[in-house]
Amino acid sequence: MxxxxxxxxxxxxxxxxxxxxxxxxSELEHVNAFTLLVAVALSAQATDVGVNKATRRLFQIADTPEKMLALGEDGLIEHIRTIGLYRNKARNVIKLSRLLIETFGGEVPSSRAALMTLPGVGRKTANVVLNMWFHHPxxxxxxxxxxxxxxxxxxxxxxxxxxxxxxxxxxxxxxxxxxxxxxxxxxxxxxxxxxxxxxxxxxxxxxxxxxxxx
Missing domain, CATH: 1.10.1670.10 (Helix-hairpin-Helix base-excision DNA repair enzymes (C-terminal))
Structure with missing residues (x-):
């Protein structure tokens, strides 16, 4: 080594x-902590360019957990089907949106441990959100x-x-x-x-x- x-x-x-x-x-486009979290979760095994192309329209209509839940899994799939593993990612985004509302008052938490309780959010995704949005090193x-x-x-x-x-x-x-x-x-x-x-x-x-x- x-x-x-x-x-x-x-x-x-x-x-x-x-x-x-x-x-x-970052080259991932977002408008708030929630859309950043979603964009990073969608970027696993995908390019930032591909994620941005899929989320520009999506984030215009679903930029909060509440709006994402209202869109629903099928509605979300229509926006992200060009991204790899889109069905599993859509399922996780809907689940994490629900959990954000039920557990965190609709806000993205600012701790790694809390972020990693969300479906589809591992240590890498949590660290990106902590770094970019909450300015943790x-x-x-x-x-x-x-x-x-x-x-x-x-x-x-x-x-x-x-x-x-x-x-x-x-x-x-x-x-x-x-x-x-x-x-x-x-x-x-x-x-x-x-x-x-x-x-x-x-x-x-x-x-x-x-x-x-x-």
């Missing part, structure tokens, strides 16, 4: 990320972050939980709030899976990846 880069190097790397994009944003590790973390030495780990812990333990605290987004965007557009674009990588000089491309 790639060794962990030293703290001083991580400070330089994240200072570079911050200089390029001081306020990185939670680290949602997806395939991009797992790849970048292990390939570069920024946050190596044998599984997603280990990578999450590596970010929390090693990334300077002032960069924790945006670390998740910087790493996702870097993995999505620069440090890609098959042909990483090392020639234009802003952190090439610090990266431990031995098979750098030209």
């Amino acid at each position: 790639t060794p962990q880069l030293p703290y001083a190097t991580l400070r330089q790397i994240f200072a570079r990320f911050a200089g390029i994009e001081p306020e990185p944003k 939670a680290q949602a590790v997806d395939t991009h972050i797992f790849r970048v973390g292990n390939r570069t030495g920024i946050c190596p780990g044998r599984d997603e939980t280990a990578v999450e812990r590596a970010i929390e333990d090693n990334v300077p605290v002032e960069y924790q709030a945006h670390a998740h987004h910087w790493l996702i965007l870097h993995g999505r557009y620069i440090c890609t899976a098959r042909k990483p674009r090392c020639g234009i990588c802003p952190i090439r000089d610090w990266c431990l990846y031995e098979e750098k491309t030209a």
Whole structure:
């Protein structure tokens, strides 16, 4: 496994990320905490572009748990059938909408434990909502972050939980709030899976990846 880069190097790397994009944003479209939660839940094994295409109209008519329940599972399916696993996801969104009303007064809770009681919401989804909406320094590790973390030495780990812990333990605290987004965007557009674009990588000089491309 790639060794962990030293703290001083991580400070330089994240200072570079911050200089390029001081306020990185998620590419998932949403209008409030509820639509963010739904969008993230729908994005599992799907692209942000595909989710956005499906939810633009949906969130115009169902941007609260109450409106989502009124739309119903069949109505929701009509909006999201282009997304993978849409039937199961529709079932979970309706169930979580009902639970939000019955247990949380219609509000999205701001704790990981509470979020993870909702159908279809795992640790990764909960961390995204905590980070983006409630501004907690939670680290949602997806395939991009797992790849970048292990390939570069920024946050190596044998599984997603280990990578999450590596970010929390090693990334300077002032960069924790945006670390998740910087790493996702870097993995999505620069440090890609098959042909990483090392020639234009802003952190090439610090990266431990031995098979750098030209």
